[in-house]
Amino acid sequence: MTTSAAPSTGTAPAIVCVGETMALITPTDAALSSAGAATISLAGAESNVADGIAAAGHHAAWVSRLGDDPLGSRIASELSRRGIQVWAERDENAQTGVMFKDPGAEGSSVFYYRRGSAASRMTPGVVSADRLTGVRIVHTTGITPALSPTCRAMVDRLFDDARAAGALVSFDVNDRRPLWSMADAAATLARLANAADIVFVGRDEAERVWGTATASEIRAFLPGCALLVVKDGDVGATAYDRDADPVFVPAPTVEVVEPVGAGDAFAAGFLTATIEDRPLAERLQTGHDAAARVLAIAADMPPLE
Template structure:
């Protein structure tokens, strides 16, 4: 049997979203699944890559649902362990006129028991890419050891190690997370970070400053909200790709889609400009639908848009190109696609003046923020209340 081309590792939870009401008034909820690393896995699988997701779920209906949904998206879940003693994490979305609240219930979850041994499986041999995020080391000491093992021990041999900083303030505040996230990022090969996130963590105010803080990765991708994204190699000039405009229904998961698109470009041998364009184009699909994941764009449509000259890229009509549906079902408006592409998961993303980057609490898409509360699930199980 052919092994995976790419591997992601991290927690995925069941998502409960109220139907046609704020959470406190809802009498119906819609169930789904969401997690930064499995979102990337699903995105890569949708783009034609062989992907395995490594995680841990509870021996409960939610755990079975998570594994089934990720598998149904074309991802190999054979290395998802079932924990007989710890539950699958859950979170609730709470849509509001000015924000989308996200309430976590993940303390002591099965995934918080992941450890370094999760990656020491011969079935992962030969993978070309290992993707992780800054969410995982915030979950527990064993999860922190897992990520350190990935970037230091290189359990997958020559595989590129990709790390999305993805700082979640509710899991650990910036003063606790800054040094460790910088250290982990600097030991990876490919790094994703939002510019405002880098400023909050490390005081960096431009992409070049971020690159100076992280001198060792092969490439650092800095996402700057409505402006665009810059890929800065270890040597030579950076490459900037400006934002597009896209309908936005919900920003959650768009940053993971951006990472999936960019990493797909790397796996396909595309250059930096084309890889960044892939990131933006896959992200706009996630922006245009509710939920954490969206169907990947048709490869022919994607490749045609990636190949456009700069002037046509800047004026790209995403609907005419077949990359998004004509109008969001719930009336979302057109905003710069790069703003969604920096969402990085469950915190927030901003559009327009002062636009945000990856994982920034208190920002918003077209005035709609994503705000985290609940039992966040750090090692003491009490962070994020």
């Protein structure tokens, strides 16, 4: 039996993604320390997923808080332009988070300025249970509970409200080391993953956080989630659906321009295929195909056609 989302009803979006999106500053002519020009875009795991699903032709909503500032307006405008429903409160007392990318020959480094951001002030009930009625999937990541104690409480409530509304809960572990201690991350991420219906985790991050070195060890460590997807970079991805035999699909060969955003694209592809009730192997392949498109560009989101 394959875990699948119930049909959406009425005008509800197929998926609701909850989490922080930041303004992204990327120098274009040199390293960050000496650059004279830069671009402004946006970066956020959950909005990346919403974008991938909207691009595939499904209704997607993004929930967060933004500062009542020009960067918040820019993010809301860009996501709306991409066909995403923006359910974001504006906060007059906190700023929109900012991320700087520092390109280098050996890869890009990133620097976050998000402490005390508007999104870190999300509280339980930021999206009402009533508003989730008819939604098929509610998605968030391990970044969100790491932002603040109120965000952690919000995620717990979100899981409960999603279930009450009849939606599947999708959770991408997405550990961000600078945001919290290893002990806090290990315990909280395990608890939330075991409580979710669909879980995405990188084999390498699971080994770093939990000491589980293989896909089968990760499954044994997370018996509570109905559908576990273990991603192993350019090797492939393995899905464990309840007690059925695992399904493995190898990753395609890709000339990588930049890896940032590929995990979000994989989740978007997999969840798109879930909304379309496709077989498990096809969901994994759709995830790989979506990730490959992002690996081949230097941006988190593919440009609009």
